[in-house]
Amino acid sequence: MTACDIPALPRIPGITGSDTEPRFHAPWQARAFALVVSLHEAGAFSWTDWAAAFGARLGRDTALPSAATTEDHAAQYFTAWLATLEDFLNRDGSAPAPAVDAAAAQWQRAARATPHGTPVLYERGAAETG
Amino acid sequence: MPHDHHDHDHDHGSELDDMTARVMALETLLTEKGIVQPAALDAIIETYETQVGPRRGAEVVARAWTDPDFRDWLEKDATAAIASMDYTGRQGEHMMAVFNTPERHNMVVCTLCSCYPWAVLGLPPVWYKSTPYRARAVREPRAVLAEFGVTLPEGQSVRVWDSTAEMRYLVVPMRPEGTEAMTREQLIDLVTRDSMIGTGLPLSPGASA
Numbered sequence: 268m269t270a271c272d273i274p275a276l277p278r279i280p281g282i283t284g285s286d287t288e289p290r291f292h293a294p295w296q297a298r299a300f301a302l303v304v305s306l307h308e309a310g311a312f313s314w315t316d317w318a319a320a321f322g323a324r325l326g327r328d329t330a331l332p333s334a335a336t337t338e339d340h341a342a343q344y345f346t347a348w349l350a351t352l353e354d355f356l357n358r359d360g361s362a363p364a365p366a367v368d369a370a371a372a373q374w375q376r377a378a379r380a381t382p383h384g385t386p387v388l389y390e391r392g393a394a395e396t397g
Numbered sequence: 398m399p400h401d402h403h404d405h406d407h408d409h410g411s412e413l414d415d416m417t418a419r420v421m422a423l424e425t426l427l428t429e430k431g432i433v434q435p436a437a438l439d440a441i442i443e444t445y446e447t448q449v450g451p452r453r454g455a456e457v458v459a460r461a462w463t464d465p466d467f468r469d470w471l472e473k474d475a476t477a478a479i480a481s482m483d484y485t486g487r488q489g490e491h492m493m494a495v496f497n498t499p500e501r502h503n504m505v506v507c508t509l510c511s512c513y514p515w516a517v518l519g520l521p522p523v524w525y526k527s528t529p530y531r532a533r534a535v536r537e538p539r540a541v542l543a544e545f546g547v548t549l550p551e552g553q554s555v556r557v558w559d560s561t562a563e564m565r566y567l568v569v570p571m572r573p574e575g576t577e578a579m580t581r582e583q584l585i586d587l588v589t590r591d592s593m594i595g596t597g598l599p600l601s602p603g604a605s606a
Contacts (some may be wrong), residue, residue, distance in 0.1 A: 279530050279544055281523040286451050286590040290520045295417040297446070300520075301438040302423060304487065309432065314488035318562035322509035330528050340527040342416075344511070349419060362426045370422035371415070378413040387411075389425055 277330065281337030292341040299349045312355055321351045445520050453484050454517035454567055455588035461494070462572040463581045472496065475567065479517060486516040488562065495558060496569045497595075502549050504542070504557050504595030505566045506534035512560035514567050518593060525594065535559065545596045568595040575602050 281288065291297040307314055324347045331339055356362035377392030413421070427433040457479055461468040470478040475494040479485075486492070492514060495503040507513065508531050513521040524530050533541050538555045542548070549555065558566045570592040576584060579602065591597025 276533060277529045279524045279533070279541065280527055282545060283522075288522050290446050291442075292523070293416070295414075295420040297442045298420045298424065298438060300445070301441040302420070302427070302433060304441050305433045305437055306427075308487065311432070314490070315562045318510055318512060325510050325528075328528070337523045341523045344523070344526045346416065349416065352423065353419070356423065356427075361430060361432055362423055366426055367419065367422045370425050371418040374418045374421045374425070375413050378418075379410040381410045383411060387413075389421075 277333035277335075280335060280340050288337075291345075292338050293345075296341065296345040296348075299345055299352065303348065303352055306352075306355075311359070311361070317351070317355075320354065321348060324351045324354075445515075449515065450519035451517075451588075451590035451593065452585070453482075453519075454514070454590070454593045455585045457482065457484070457494075457517055457567065458569050458588045458593060459581045459584040461569050462584055471569070479567075484516045486514070486565070488515075490514075490563055490565050492517075492565055492567060493558075494567050494569050495556070497571045499550075499571070500553060502553050502555050502595065503566075503568045504534060504538055504555060505560060505568060506531060506557060507560040508532075508535060509559075509561070512562055512565060514560075514565035517567055518590060522590070542596065545591065547596065547598060568593050570599045573599050573601050 291300065303317065306312065307317060325344070328343060328347055331343060335343075353362070353364065353367060357364045357367075373389060373392035374387070375392070377389055378387050380391050381387045424433065424435065424438070428435060457471070460482075461471050467478060470481075471494045475492040478494075479492050490512075495505075497503055507525075511521050511526040513525060530541065535557050538557050539549070542555070560566055570588070572584070573587060576587070579587075587600045587602070589597050589600060592599045
């Protein structure tokens with residue numbers, strides 16, 4: 268079999284030949300990564316279980332177009348990472364999905380209510396309802 | 398990083414993107430329950446952004462090139478040999494070192510997700526985690542190598558190793574010719590990250606930065 272038998276294979280994104288590519292392409296990706304490492308070290312799940320669930324979740328993603336950038340691939344990867352983590356935490360009850368939705372909405376309100384240059388405080392999102 | 402700044406309206410605050418808000422929500426809930434500590438998360442990020450990287454793997458490879466006893470140990474029990482240099486994995490994984498020879502080139506992938514020897518190479522590059530690499534490395538390794546600019550001699554076969562959560566691989570490339578007089582410290586600079594994944598070859602003497 269030659270490469271010609273497999274048409275339209277996307278080229279591999281992000282080959283830079285350097286070892287200095289950023290480890291994370293957005294702060295939330297680093298935070299989501301650290302949450303999983305920290306929870307695993309605290310015994311919340313085994314790495315085997317994590318890899319199996321994460322791999323299954325990644326396998327359901329549709330392939331990105333070949334024009335996708337390295338950043339797009341990083342975002343897709345960490346979106347699956349975060350979705351797997353949310354599943355685990357919803358199932359074991361430590362962060363049920365409705366509570367995550369509510370806390371995320373509170374952070375959104377807090378950010379909107381905070382003038383630029385001031386730290387966004389979670390409490391600031393609490394006052395407003397709905 | 399693209400998400401540091403969202404909006405520059407100083408009176409009306411800013412919008413958080415959904416992913417950022419969800420990660421902050423998880424951190425808030427888990428911190429309130431005492432399950433995670435923000436300072437511990439900071440420390441993990443700092444470690445993987447600045448401390449753990451492919452330099453460690455390069456030290457292992459350069460030592461294998463210059464110390465025959467260590468090379469044998471690495472071949473027989475890479476987990477122990479690497480642990481003796483204080484590089485141990487956080488996930489209890491086993492390590493296996495696969496040695497390139499004139500007859501066989503080794504290349505590593507994780508077809509399932511992104512299993513990778515963090516302890517010696519740091520975190521994987523995006524391409525290693527991307528679907529095209531995971532799908533193609535096993536199916537057509539020579540075409541993949543060509544995209545990395547690597548063309549192997551006809552007589553050299555390619556063996557692709559599929560990592561798992563329990564087993565991670567480190568490729569030990571062949572020591573480049575013309576390096577007989579070099580010290581171990583000098584050799585370390587020739588060992589690139591990609592040469593330890595198998596998608597590259599070590600630098601030639603004089604080519605290192």
